[in-house]
Amino acid sequence: MNHLLVSLADVRDFFDKRDFRVCAFDTETTALNYHELRMMGCSFHNGESTCYINLRGNKERDSIVAYLKHLFAYTIKSLVMHNAPFDLKVLHKEGITDVTPSIFCTMTAHHLIDENSSHGLKGLALRYLKVDSIRTFAEASKYGFDSPEFIEYACNDAIWTWQLHKIFNKKMFELEVNRLFFEVEMPFQFTIMDLEINGVQVNLDKLEELRIAASAKRFELKRKLYDIAGLGYTLQADMFTGEVEMVSKHKLGNQQRAKIIKSRGLDSPYKTDGGEISVGKETLIHLKGDEFVDTLFLYNIVDKLLSSFVEKIPNMIDSDGRVRASYNNTGTVTGRLSSSDPNMQQNPKVNPVLPFDFKGIFEAPEGKSIVSADYAGQELRLLAIVSGDETLIDAFKQNLDPHLMTGNAVFGLGLTKDQMKRTSPEYHDLKEKYDHERHIGKNGYNFPIIYGTTSYGISKNTGVSEDEAQAGIDKFFNTYPGVRVAINKCTNFLKKCWHVRSLTRRRRRLDPNEKKSFRQAFNFLIQGLASDMIRRACNLVREELSRYPEWEAKIIMIVHDEIVYEIKNEYVEIASEKIKGIMEHAMDLPLDMEVEIGIGKTYSEAK
DNA sequence: GGCTGCGAGACTCG
DNA sequence: TCACGAGTCTCGCAGCC
Numbered sequence A: 001m002n003h004l005l006v007s008l009a010d011v012r013d014f015f016d017k018r019d020f021r022v023c024a025f026d027t028e029t030t031a032l033n034y035h036e037l038r039m040m041g042c043s044f045h046n047g048e049s050t051c052y053i054n055l056r057g058n059k060e061r062d063s064i065v066a067y068l069k070h071l072f073a074y075t076i077k078s079l080v081m082h083n084a085p086f087d088l089k090v091l092h093k094e095g096i097t098d099v100t101p102s103i104f105c106t107m108t109a110h111h112l113i114d115e116n117s118s119h120g121l122k123g124l125a126l127r128y129l130k131v132d133s134i135r136t137f138a139e140a141s142k143y144g145f146d147s148p149e150f151i152e153y154a155c156n157d158a159i160w161t162w163q164l165h166k167i168f169n170k171k172m173f174e175l176e177v178n179r180l181f182f183e184v185e186m187p188f189q190f191t192i193m194d195l196e197i198n199g200v201q202v203n204l205d206k207l208e209e210l211r212i213a214a215s216a217k218r219f220e221l222k223r224k225l226y227d228i229a230g231l232g233y234t235l236q237a238d239m240f241t242g243e244v245e246m247v248s249k250h251k252l253g254n255q256q257r258a259k260i261i262k263s264r265g266l267d268s269p270y271k272t273d274g275g276e277i278s279v280g281k282e283t284l285i286h287l288k289g290d291e292f293v294d295t296l297f298l299y300n301i302v303d304k305l306l307s308s309f310v311e312k313i314p315n316m317i318d319s320d321g322r323v324r325a326s327y328n329n330t331g332t333v334t335g336r337l338s339s340s341d342p343n344m345q346q347n348p349k350v351n352p353v354l355p356f357d358f359k360g361i362f363e364a365p366e367g368k369s370i371v372s373a374d375y376a377g378q379e380l381r382l383l384a385i386v387s388g389d390e391t392l393i394d395a396f397k398q399n400l401d402p403h404l405m406t407g408n409a410v411f412g413l414g415l416t417k418d419q420m421k422r423t424s425p426e427y428h429d430l431k432e433k434y435d436h437e438r439h440i441g442k443n444g445y446n447f448p449i450i451y452g453t454t455s456y457g458i459s460k461n462t463g464v465s466e467d468e469a470q471a472g473i474d475k476f477f478n479t480y481p482g483v484r485v486a487i488n489k490c491t492n493f494l495k496k497c498w499h500v501r502s503l504t505r506r507r508r509r510l511d512p513n514e515k516k517s518f519r520q521a522f523n524f525l526i527q528g529l530a531s532d533m534i535r536r537a538c539n540l541v542r543e544e545l546s547r548y549p550e551w552e553a554k555i556i557m558i559v560h561d562e563i564v565y566e567i568k569n570e571y572v573e574i575a576s577e578k579i580k581g582i583m584e585h586a587m588d589l590p591l592d593m594e595v596e597i598g599i600g601k602t603y604s605e606a607k
Numbered sequence B: 001g002g003c004t005g006c007g008a009g010a011c012t013c014g
Numbered sequence C: 001t002c003a004c005g006a007g008t009c010t011c012g013c014a015g016c017c
Helices: A008-016 A061-075 A084-093 A106-113 A121-128 A137-141 A148-175 A178-198 A204-229 A254-263 A281-286 A291-310 A378-387 A390-397 A402-411 A427-433 A435-451 A455-462 A466-479 A481-497 A516-545 A569-584
Strands: A002-005 A022-029 A039-045 A050-054 A078-081 A103-105 A200-202 A234-237 A244-247 A326-328 A338-340 A368-375 A499-501 A507-509 A554-558 A562-568 A595-600
Touching: A002 A008, A002 A148, A008 A061, A022 A084, A022 A148, A039 A084, A039 A148, A050 A148, A078 A084, A078 A148, A084 A103, A084 A178, A103 A106, A103 A178, A106 A121, A106 A148, A106 A178, A121 A148, A137 A148, A148 A178, A178 A326, A178 A516, A178 A554, A204 A244, A204 A291, A254 A291, A281 A291, A368 A516, A368 A569, A378 A390, A378 A435, A378 A481, A378 A516, A390 A402, A390 A481, A402 A435, A402 A466, A427 A435, A435 A455, A435 A466, A435 A516, A455 A466, A466 A481, A481 A499, A481 A516, A499 A516, A507 A516, A516 A554, A516 A562, A516 A569, A562 A569, A569 A595
Parallel strands: A002 A050, A022 A078, A078 A103
Antiparallel strands: A022 A039, A039 A050, A234 A244, A326 A338, A368 A562, A368 A595, A499 A507, A554 A562
C-alpha cells in the first residue's frame, strides 16, 4: 500500500511504526538550475512499506524537512537511490548534509553490469522487473499531486529502485565487480555531488571582453571570405548594441565552401561520404597557401569558439556567477566520466595562431586560487603497468623521456639511456635537436599504439609510407616486447571470453567478430583503469580535505586525468603538496604516477 | 511559408 | 577497413501544419 503523507504528524507516525534503517529513496523536483532547485516531494520504500511525502504548497514544509534531516542523520543507515548524486544534491540543497556514506546507486550498479545499454530507471524496470505499463510525469501529474495516480507514480520509483538493487547486488558479486562498486564507485558519488554543487566561478567582465574581441575578428574574417569569393553583402548596425553585422543572401555552409574551393581550381583527397570535397581541417591544411582556404581556417577556429563556448556560456551561469555542469558517471562504455551543459571537458585551449584565452574566464573567488593537478603522461605510464614491459617501466623509473626513447628506437638515433634522462645535462639540447623525431615518437607511435592503430593510420598521420610505418611499428614492439605480448593476450582473452577486464575488475563486453573490438579492448585496459584511478584519487583527497575545513578547498572540475580545486590562498602550497602525494599513490601499482601541480588566479594560469 | 526533428559533418577536449 | 573515448554546434533535408 502506498501512503500519502502531508502533515508532520503523518510523517512521524509512519516512520515511528516502521523500520527504515535500510531503504530506497527518490526525490521529485522541478528541473531547474541549482539555485532554484527544490524538493517538491519524495518517496521511501523499505521492502514492505512505501510512502510519498508531498511538499508542494505544504504549510508544514519546513518542519517536515527538519524531521527528514533527523531521519537521515540518525535512523537511515543504508540508502538506495537511482542516480545517487542527483538525490544527494537535492538533499544538500535542503540542508540535509548528514547522510550515511553507505549508499547504493542502482544506475552505476547497472553500468558495471551492462555498460553497453541505457541506465534509465523506467527502462530498467521494464527490462528487469517486467513492469508492463509506465506513466510519465506529465501523464501522472494531470490527475493532481495528491491523486492516487500521481502517488502511485512517485512511489513506483522508490519501489523499483529497491527491487533493482536486490537484483543488481547479487549480479555484481557474480561478476566480481562488487569491490569496485562499494569501495570506489559509491564513495565517488559524493565527489560528483560536490562538483555539481560547487561549479566554477566565471569572470563576466573577461567573458565580455573576450566576446567583443573574438566577434571583431570573426567579422573581419567573414568579410574577407565573402570578398575573396566575390559574394555580395551589405553591412547593418544592430539598433541596440550598435554592433555591425553582415547581411547576405549567400550562406557559407559546407556545400558552398566545397563549391568555392572547387571554383578556385583546388581539389582535396579528403572527401565526405557523399563524395564531395570535405571542407574539414584536413583539407584546409592540405590546401594551405590559398587565400580563401587560409582565411577559412582561421574563421572556423574563431566561429567555433564563439558559437559553441563564448556565446553559449552566459545562459548557463547561475545568479551567483558560477557555472554548474552536469557530470555523468554512466555516460561512457570505458568508465570515463562525461560532462554536459556545459561540457567542462572540452573547454578550448589557447590556439597558437590566435590570442583568445577561454580558460581565462574561469577564476577563483577573492582570496582563493585555482589549483590544477594533472597526471603527467598517465596513459603511457598505465601502458607500462598494464603490459608489464620492463623497458618501459624502467624508463619511467629512471625518469627517461618516453617519447624521445621511442623516437630513438624508430629512427635509430643511437642515444644512450643516460642521455635521455630528463635530469641529464645534455637532455635539453637533445630534446631540441631531435624535436621532430620525438614528436613522431609521441604522436606517431606512443599514443597511436595505445589506440591500436595500424601502419595505414601511422602513414596517414605522419606522412611516411606504409612500409616505413610498418618498420617503425616493428621497431616499437622490438623495443617494448612486453607491449606486444600484452596486446596478444588481450586479443586471445576477448576471443575466448567476449569481454575484457581492467586491473580494477571493470568489464567491457565486445564482439570478437568485429575487427574494431580488439583495438577497443586493449585501449579499454588503459582508459578504464585511468578512470578508476581518478575516482580513487578524488575519494582519498576528499577525505583528506575534510580534515582541514579552514583551507576552504573545493573540487570544481574533473577533466579525465586532471582534478581542479579552488583553495584559500594561504593554504595553497600545503594543500597542493598533499593533493599531489595522494594522487600519485592513489592505487597500489608497480610504478608510481607523476602529478603536475599548477596554481593561478584563473584556470588558464593554473594550466 | 515556417516550424521541428534528425543525420551528417565539423569542431572541441583528454 | 584503416586511431580510443566523449558533447555540441550548424547545415540541409524531410515531414508537418
